Amino acid sequence: AQSVTQLDSHVSVSEGTPVLLRCNYSSSYSPSLFWYVQHPNKGLQLLLKYTSAATLVKGINGFEAEFKKSETSFHLTKPSAHMSDAAEYFCVVSDPGFQKLVFGTGTRLLVSP
């Protein structure tokens, strides 16, 4: 079965500094991987997805993630944090054959002025 592990439950950064949210996956198949963001009282929104094309994936709002098969990782990064980035971020895996999304436990990103 496929799964993801988000290595940090909380990450705190200052505005203007880089963001790194870590995710490791486990899958018996070639996985599809996603990052979703959840702002308070709003629905989950897709940031980006990896589907076996380019290993460096660019998403919305300046976020990007790199698929590293050798490390089974799919870390999310952003060069410069904004206050509006404060939210909960979920790493998600889907095996195309099973057509189901499996969510990690989430990382709460805190951005201070």
Next chain:
Amino acid sequence: EAGVAQSPRYKIIEKRQSVAFWCNPISGHATLYWYQQILGQGPKLLIQFQNNGVVDDSQLPKDRFSAERLKGVDSTLKIQPAKLEDSAVYLCASSPLAGGLHEQYFGPGTRLTVT
């Protein structure tokens, strides 16, 4: 375009009572999902519909949870009777087609508190 609509946004009930949640997906989306998100955890899929047929309900506690999607459009999720451990946010999502490769669009959720 309008997003996924859910109601109510909040619900407080006592254990052993029943409750129902409603979801209206994005127009034209064939696939509809219900997720349960317990505080501090990621969403967990409860049931997936393709049009008005059930594709996956393997994680739905069928002794107390039921869901239907009549006419392949909006959907209702019911809990009867509720338990304390059912306190969670219930998320509805829809996508144009089935499959993890297709983006799922999420509603704002219904926060259920069981006392």
